[in-house]
Amino acid sequence: MVKIEPFEVEQWMDRLETTPGSLNVAETCAASVSVDDLIQLCEDKDAASPLLLSRKLTYGAIRGSEALRQRVASLLDRASDAEPLPADNVVITQGAIAANFLTLYTLVGPGDHVICVYPTYQQLYSVPESLGSEVSLWKLKKENGYVPDVRELKGLVQANTKMIVINNPNNPLGSTIPRAILEDIVAFARPKGIIILSDEVYSPLYHSLPAGVEAPPSILALGYEKTIATGSMSKAFALAGIRTGWIASRDKSIIDAVAAARDYTTISVSQLDDQVASYALSRPVVGPLLKRNTELARANLGLLSAWVDKYAEVCSWVKPTAGTTALLQFRKDGVPVDDASFVLDLLDKTKVLVMPASPCFGLGKDFRGFVRMGYVCETAVLLEALPKLGRYVEETLMAKK
Known part of the structure; x- marks a missing residue:
């Protein structure tokens, strides 16, 4: 039997996010939109409906509709130095979580070595381990x-290294791997034939980069064939409910392999989900949708940044530049709090929900005192949650003996 570690962040979310009356600032999606919202955002008021209700609900196109795969390919081609990515090099999946699992299930196993950035979404290192691969963590500092410091790859790589896994933007940190670093990773991997898997589920939500710094491209834009990008409609596109993601690669043999492996699992995605995703990524909609989510992220990050500044005595962070998540560390009398206990007590006393980093993103005590906050919720939720979090911090962490 395959042994896989408990998926801590998902189990914590499953247990706590339905707490009655909770203010959920643990959610990692940009505040969700409806189909009606998409129609309102559409710049072409004569555009066809998102759903063709007369279409027979067969399995549909097994790898995803031509329209959706082409729109995903165009999304990944931004700032590309390479030839346009063909639609045939994209497979549509049930979210990015299925995309990542299917990619790893297909490509790595016993005898392989995988290098994975850390911290990141636990799936990216726990799944290769469950499949029998040896995993080395590329620790972010x-x-x-x-x-990531590319110089450290020399000390991590082995003769059997099959894959390097990165996450851009990073979950839970909200940090960005710039183009120059991506190019260095490609330059390291190419002569060794190492596959690069880039989880880009929060891309292209690069909302707070320093002035004059350009958003990085997809890993597929850098001209190396053995690159894979996964993503979804859930985070940057605010459509988690349609459970639609993708795997894309410059290497057609990789796409054919993951498509063959998927025959044993889901076969295809829902035609209804495919249609909504295709509409959301269409030219009249995708621009306004990303503009809405980018502006929401910037505004909410400004509110959170002001809060962190106010409570700098007991709270610190590296301010995010992208994505929807931030990692904050809380201290009492200079000592990091027990973040799991902090989160549970905070929820009990204030109904504010965040996620503890030590069990969800840390191995051992790597992230003691840290919590992950998802700040790209509806602004009204953040405006209600932050004062309650502030009062809790004042009463529990700043109270004088």
Whole structure:
């Protein structure tokens, strides 16, 4: 039997996010939109309906509709130095979580070595381990702004290294791997034939980069064939409910392999989900949708940044530049709090929900005192949650003996 570690962040979310009356600032999606919202955002008021209700609900196109796969390919081609990505090099999946699992299930196993950035979404290192691969963690450091140091790859790589896994933007840190670093990773991997898997589920929500700094492209834009990008409609596109994601690669043999492996699992995605995703990524909609989510992220990050500044005595962070999540560390008398206990007590006393980093993103005590906050919720939720969090901090962490 395959042994897989408990998926801690998902189990914590499953247990707590339905707490009655909770203010959920643990959610990692940009505040969700409806189909009606998409129609209102559409710049072409004569555009066809998102759903063709007369279409027979067969399995549909097994790898995803031509329209959706082409729109995903166009999304990944931004700032590309390479030839346009063909639609045939994209497979549509049930969210990015299925995309990541299917990619790893297909490509790595016993005898393989995988290098994975850390911290990141636990799936990206726990699944290769469950499949029998050896995993080395490429630890991100605060002093580097949580950007990977490519020089460290020389000490991590082995003769059997099959894959390097990155996450851009990063969950839970909200940090960005810039283009120059991506190019260095490609330059390291190419002569060794190492596959690069880039989880880009929060891309292209690069909302707070320093002035003059350009958003990085997809890993597929850098001209290396053995690159894979996964993503979904859930985070940057605010459509988690349609459970639609993708796997894309410059290497057609990789796409054919994951498509063949998927025959044993889901076969295809829902035609209804495919239609809504295709509409959301269409030219008249995708621009306004990303503009809405980018502006929401910037505004909410400004509110959270002001809060962190106010409570700098007991709270610190590296301010995110992208995505929807931030990692905050809380201290009492200079000592990091027990973040799991902090989260449960906070929820009990204030109904504010955040996620503890030590059990959900840390191995051992790597992230003691840290909590992950999802700040790209509806602004009204954040405006209600932050004062309650502030009062709790004042009463429990700042109270004088």
